[in-house]
Amino acid sequence: MTTLQTIHCPNCGSYAERHQINDISRTQCPRCDYLMVMCNRTGRVIEAHAPGLDSSIRLTEPVTRHRRSPLQPASALA
Numbered sequence: 052m053t054t055l056q057t058i059h060c061p062n063c064g065s066y067a068e069r070h071q072i073n074d075i076s077r078t079q080c081p082r083c084d085y086l087m088v089m090c091n092r093t094g095r096v097i098e099a100h101a102p103g104l105d106s107s108i109r110l111t112e113p114v115t116r117h118r119r120s121p122l123q124p125a126s127a128l129a
């Protein structure tokens with residue numbers, strides 16, 4: 052089963068396409084050449100490419116959204 056979604060590119064904010072092919076999610080942006088291929092079942096990133104970022108995505112680690120830790124000490128802000 053294949054579905055196609057139009058989403059906002061997480062890299063440049065333009066419109067990108069997300070293809071769902073069985074357990075594989077493939078997100079690609081024609082504007083900035085962003086690419087993310089991920090297994091929905093395991094959450095593992097199979098292939099990732101995000102131009103314009105100063106550090107490339109490490110394929111050995113799952114890509115998660117950056118979260119602000121509520122446990123961050125207030126002294127870090129001072």
Ligand SMILES: [Zn+2]
Binds near residue numbers: 061065
């Ligand atoms: Zn993009």
